[in-house]
Amino acid sequence: MTIKLTNSKTRKKEIFEPIDPNNVRMYVCGPTVYDRAHIGNARPVIVFDVLYRLLRHVYGPDHVTYVRNFTDVDDKINARAAESGRSIREITDETTQWYLDDMRAVGAMDPDQMPRATEYIAQMIAMIEALVAKGHAYPDGAGHVLFSVKSYEKYGALSGRSVDDMIAGARVEVADNKRDPMDFVLWKPSSDDLPGWDSPWGRGRPGWHIECSAMSYELLGESFDIHGGGNDLMFPHHENEIAQSCCAHPQGGFANVWLHNEMLQVEGKKMSKSLGNFFTVRDLLDGHDGMPGVPGEVIRFVFLSTHYRKPMDWTAEKAEQAKAKLKKWRNLTKDFTPTEPINEVVEALSDDLNTHYAIGKLYALGDMLEYVLGRGKTEKHDLPEPEVVAGWLLASANLLGLLTPELGGWEETGVDLTAYADQLFALRQSAMETKDFSAVDAMKTVLLEAGVEVRMSKTGVELEPGPNFDAAKLEGLL
Known part of the structure; x- marks a missing residue:
């Protein structure tokens, strides 16, 4: 190489x-x-x-x-x-x-x-x-x-x-x-x-x-x-x-x-104590000024999303997006082991440490893994088996220092919402055929009122307990 x-x-x-x-x-x-x-x-x-x-x-x-x-x-x-x-x-x-x-x-x-x-x-x-x-x-x-x-x-x-x-x-x-x-x-x-x-x-x-x-x-x-x-x-x-x-x-x-x-900015501005946007790594990890702590893996992901020779802008929005994506990948790969990184990721890093492009390849692998795991999927395909794709995703992410065992654990909430996610996805698939989304909207409303964060896409549903999560409000939903 x-x-x-x-x-x-x-x-x-x-x-x-x-x-x-x-x-x-x-x-x-x-x-x-x-x-x-x-x-x-x-x-x-x-x-x-x-x-x-x-x-x-x-x-x-x-x-x-x-x-x-x-x-x-x-x-x-x-x-x-x-x-x-x-x-x-x-x-x-x-x-x-x-x-x-x-x-x-x-x-x-x-x-x-x-x-x-x-x-x-x-x-x-x-x-x-x-x-x-x-x-x-x-x-x-x-x-x-x-x-x-x-x-x-x-x-x-x-x-x-x-x-x-x-x-x-x-x-x-x-x-x-x-x-x-x-x-x-x-x-x-x-x-x-x-x-x-x-x-x-x-x-x-x-x-x-x-x-x-x-x-x-x-x-x-x-x-x-x-x-x-x-x-x-x-x-x-x-x-x-x-x-x-x-x-x-x-x-x-x-x-x-x-x-x-290159240097780092915070919310589009140069980091400065006078602007009130100066904080330490420990401030981010533990939480500061009423803000919740940010997992170290999320900090790393945000940093690597920008090429090292370009100014990097740290924003709360980027951190939230990175957190959601990493949590999704960790949940998708939790039953698999790393194998070898794909050539495209190694080549991206070998091209002047193009971490931005390498992370783009992780997105593609994550989408492929979600597809082959296939909630509700019925069509045939020529893609590799889930353990192969998951092995690639884990090894490729590990080369970037992501999805490693050492950085894990933060994504565990102690609340399993998989059954609710499966039910909502099934309702959505049915609604796509009948054009009647009333059942989907009704379930989504209950989840939101229970403090669950809902993310829906063509390939799946992600549910995550929010800061005001109340499990009691989900009783009788399934």
Whole structure:
């Protein structure tokens, strides 16, 4: 299977050719762990989780290495510790676990390696020393070490902007210790009340950008296959990573392919605390502001319904539609087991992670399964048996991280309305012939008054208990 990916570095869709097919390597920038992850943070996690699943499917689970880091040394963490009176380690341990729990709840597999920045300080210091020795970085004599941007002539190639354009378009801190406004911090001094490590430049802590360069080198080598993250990281973080890594290890190529996902909106607007539409993954899962919780599988489905390179709009309507569809598929497949994903789904994901098209194929499989299971169906057909179609649907959905056992259980209501659905469908089929829909309307009215949500189509009837469901009102209906 040929995989094609849109490489941010070349701005082209390219055939993916791993450096070593027996060890396909991917690095994705992880979170700074000082608080709950907001829903925008979940988009790259879900996107690159699908890519991880695809790579494992194509190359084999034992031939893919996925690294996603935790930044656990940062001024935001320091500030949170000062505000709360809690230790930095206590905060980062807690928020790291929050992050893992929330990302697992939306179906993300754990990467193969999840390094914490504080575990790689020695490697960062060694990389900074190498950059200083090669003339790409300089100490200011006051405990800082800065990277000299002009020492790397390809700086700006990823974002496609010149250094002058970047200075004009960004807030660049002009400081006395910088030789150039674009130079950035590799190491900075720490006061006694802040975390710090001994270094050739005094007690201090690393700048943000050096972390990923050092950890990716230690875990994946000087050249690896894929580096991913949100497009908000392209400049300056990813530009700085490239500069540091290529200057420290000029014999390597750092990342061959760069992938960036677009940002997320909420109900058509940019997510913002001032607009009241800012919420965390946990807010969605547990419910917030009087809104009911949303199952993690539903969150994942909504995210994957939009291609990763397009802006994604989270809406309550999309969540309700996704919930209904997933519940239907889970009920249709509950007595079956997955087999192999259909080629069309694998091909869609192999074409620059076209999850939108892949989900469209799941819709087609779901419709086919409902048809061959055939409530009231009498006509002959040449379609596969239900267990075959169900096996395809489950395996294809699993490749997207959907309909997995780990994400199941939310669809179970404890109320079996199958008999009522069968009765209503039979009445509808009869009414189609007699043109008398009075019995259908009468039963539907009773169901609605009992708080049952009714969905009718040519192929079947779906009934779901609503928030005001009252089983007593269904007595004597059958």
